[in-house]
Amino acid sequence: MQLDQREQDHALRQQRQLAALEQIGKHRQAIATRIGAESLPNPTELIHQVREERDADLTLDRHCR
Known part of the structure; x- marks a missing residue:
């Protein structure tokens, strides 16, 4: 849960x-x-x-789920 929130916060910050x-x-x-x-x-x-960087992070997030 906290990891998902941090990922969302990171994406919003970017x-x-x-x-x-x-x-x-x-x-x-x-x-x-x-x-x-x-x-x-x-x-x-x-x-x-x-x-x-944002696109790479989004791609990684999709593959990790």
Whole structure:
């Protein structure tokens, strides 16, 4: 029971982190567009990495059950 709850909490935390990173990406892009620069680092790679980790965790969870 506690393990299931921890797994759910972990999955929800990852979803919140991903949503936050996506919002950061949109905000940074808006800033770059506004100032006419492309020098702001793009968090896209980090977003993709978090998505891959989330998907891997979900795949493992499905196989372990």
